[in-house]
Amino acid sequence: MPKQHPPDILSEEQAIGRLQELPRPWADDDYLAMYSNWLGGIVTQPWLMSVPIDDHLVHRGDGVFEATKCEAGRIYLFERHLDRLERSAASIHLQLPISREELTGLARAVIRAGGQRDCMLRIYLSRGPGGFTTNPFECPEPGLYLMVGYIHPLPPETYANGVQVGISRVPGKSGFFASVKSCNYLPNVLLKREAVQQGWDFAVCLDTEGYLAEGSTENIGLVSPDGCLLLPLPGNILEGTTVRRATELAAGLVAEGLLAGSERRALTVSDLKAAKEVMLFGTTLDVLPVSTIDGRAVDGGQPGPVAVELRRRLRDDILNNPEMSTAVWE
Numbered sequence: 001m002p003k004q005h006p007p008d009i010l011s012e013e014q015a016i017g018r019l020q021e022l023p024r025p026w027a028d029d030d031y032l033a034m035y036s037n038w039l040g041g042i043v044t045q046p047w048l049m050s051v052p053i054d055d056h057l058v059h060r061g062d063g064v065f066e067a068t069k070c071e072a073g074r075i076y077l078f079e080r081h082l083d084r085l086e087r088s089a090a091s092i093h094l095q096l097p098i099s100r101e102e103l104t105g106l107a108r109a110v111i112r113a114g115g116q117r118d119c120m121l122r123i124y125l126s127r128g129p130g131g132f133t134t135n136p137f138e139c140p141e142p143g144l145y146l147m148v149g150y151i152h153p154l155p156p157e158t159y160a161n162g163v164q165v166g167i168s169r170v171p172g173k174s175g176f177f178a179s180v181k182s183c184n185y186l187p188n189v190l191l192k193r194e195a196v197q198q199g200w201d202f203a204v205c206l207d208t209e210g211y212l213a214e215g216s217t218e219n220i221g222l223v224s225p226d227g228c229l230l231l232p233l234p235g236n237i238l239e240g241t242t243v244r245r246a247t248e249l250a251a252g253l254v255a256e257g258l259l260a261g262s263e264r265r266a267l268t269v270s271d272l273k274a275a276k277e278v279m280l281f282g283t284t285l286d287v288l289p290v291s292t293i294d295g296r297a298v299d300g301g302q303p304g305p306v307a308v309e310l311r312r313r314l315r316d317d318i319l320n321n322p323e324m325s326t327a328v329w330e
């Protein structure tokens with residue numbers, strides 16, 4: 001990056017030339033396509049994928065988003081992600097500037113422009129450009145940005161061995177702020193940072209009353225010593241699309257006797273440490289077994305049968321159940 005003191009005032013041509021040439025090693029082989037209602041079209045060059053600085057999304061985190069996964073040319077649980085996007089938007093008094101059908105059409109168009117049948121699609125709905133105060137009424141129109149990039153799946157060994165989880169000291173979001181998938185992810189960022197610094201694969205946080213909440217971008221669940229799938233209560237977490245679908249699939253495991261039941265409860269760290277199995281749920285992870293909590297092995301330290309079977313059924317649902325996904329290429 002060219003550094004000069006004092007910096008030059010760049011001509012339009014120079015600025016565009018620099019934007020084109022700036023090194024972006026994290027983007028060049030990863031970002032596939034972006035739609036922006038600001039530009040009114042789709043771009044496939046990473047140097048053109050940007051958001052205006054006066055969009056309140058940038059300087060106030062005033063917006064909501066969804067991260068969805070497209071596999072084998074179909075976006076898994078897309079309708080449920082759109083439901084959550086609409087709910088999140090409504091709760092911060094923001095409305096989609098287009099219909100759901102139009103948004104689905106845009107999602108298809110931008111994924112096709114990216115050219116990959118397996119990819120991540122992220123949708124950002126922002127307050128829009130309009131100045132630099134906190135006043136949302138400054139912004140005449142919402143911003144809508146759809147970003148497509150490669151998926152980064154975890155290697156098969158990670159599922160075979162399980163992951164290490166630490167209990168974070170970062171306080172989780174609570175109530176309203178936990179339930180809205182807003183672009184205010186500072187607590188989630190600090191959670192992730194702690195995990196990386198501590199050498200954990202994932203960190204999970206507790207709510208203000210000390211009950212188990214969630215990870216930075218994943219939900220957590222456990223199998224109790226008496227064989228029940230237990231998930232935290234809804235109050236202080238984001239309601240995950242993956243854990244919800246996994247719970248529906250778990251009904252089959254209950255019917256087959258692999259689980260004694262499935263319910264939501266206020267869960268403590270002691271429940272976690274006494275569990276037969278612990279697992280994480282999320283769009284990019286699917287169902288991921290946890291092998292240690294704060295350095296102590298969960299049961300035998302090996303992925304248990306419930307996590308393995310739930311993941312198998314979820315993968316089957318992703319790849320073979322058209323009712324749960326939306327086709328990008330008909």
Ligand SMILES: Cc1ncc(COP(=O)(O)O)c(C=O)c1O
Pocket residue numbers: 067188214215216217218219238239240241242243281282283284
């Ligand atoms: C805070 C938080 N919790 C849980 C999840 C898991 O949700 P989903 O299964 O819909 O990806 C996410 C997803 O990104 C998240 O950001």
